[in-house]
Amino acid sequence: MDAEAAKLIGAGLAAIALGGAGIGIGHIFGNYLSGALRNPAAAQSQFPNLLLGFALAEATGLFALVVSLIILFVF
């Protein structure tokens, strides 16, 4: 296989991990909503934790994107 083609395939494979970040973010917001509907009084106090969880989950997926971009642009 051509090295250039292998590079593109590898970058694409690395980006698959972003699906995990999507699942994680969906979990966080879904669970926050179900919790907030059960106990709306406590929802506001947990909003910072929601944002923190969202940012942490998103960042984990972006690590994979960085790997993919390194494959594309550095090698």
Add this chain to the structure above:
Amino acid sequence: MASEAAAHKAAEAAEAAGGFSIDPMHQFVIHRIIPVKIGGLDLSFTNSSLWMVIIVALAALFLLAGGRRVVPTRWQSLKEMTYEFIAGTMRDILGDSGRAFFPFVFTLFIFILLANMLGMVPYSFTVTSHIIVTFALALVVFVLATIVGFIKHGAGYLKLFVPSGVPAYMLVLLVPIEIISYFTRPMSLSVRLFANMMAGHTMLKVFGAFVVGLGIIGGWAPLAMMVALSGLEVLVAFLQAYVFAVLTVIYLNDAINMHH
């Protein structure tokens, strides 16, 4: 870098052929404004340095101007809200023991917030989209937390690596994991900020290329998408500054009030 030169050549070739090409990585290029070379070191004043100076100047203007009245003006209220936001977050996590570190965390937060937000201005430069900048910030946090831990607890700080209430045979496995996770903190802290900024800005440029490429007829759909993405990016710009500050406070909390 060879691949960068190749990308530029490809872009020029595409333009010569009558098509168009947008290089989404071009926005991250650093160029020297005032070249300074001392010995073997390249200490040039670059566009990155210029934007850092602008950030610090704006932060100073924001915090120094606006007066100090008993009945605050709108500007002063904004300053007090920013102060109270970070001070409240620190009180919740760190308690009163960490008030000495408030100036440090507040400075970090304001610097990263302004860097991210100014990066959203078209034709500006995003300082935090370079890993060396975010890694330097994260390394300062890591070294500070480690030094504070050793000053507070002496050699007892090493107990951080030994989780309590775990059978002895599990420690063989857990201690190396704790040590690795401690030393990857500056990595994850810096890569989180850098990757969010770089990925967001690259995505905006890619969608911008779709708008230009599809023209006046088909370009409206990616344009609408871009408006939504710009909103998301402003949210991410704030959120990442907040997350950086919160994680700094959490690491300091580990060092000051050891939980393990």
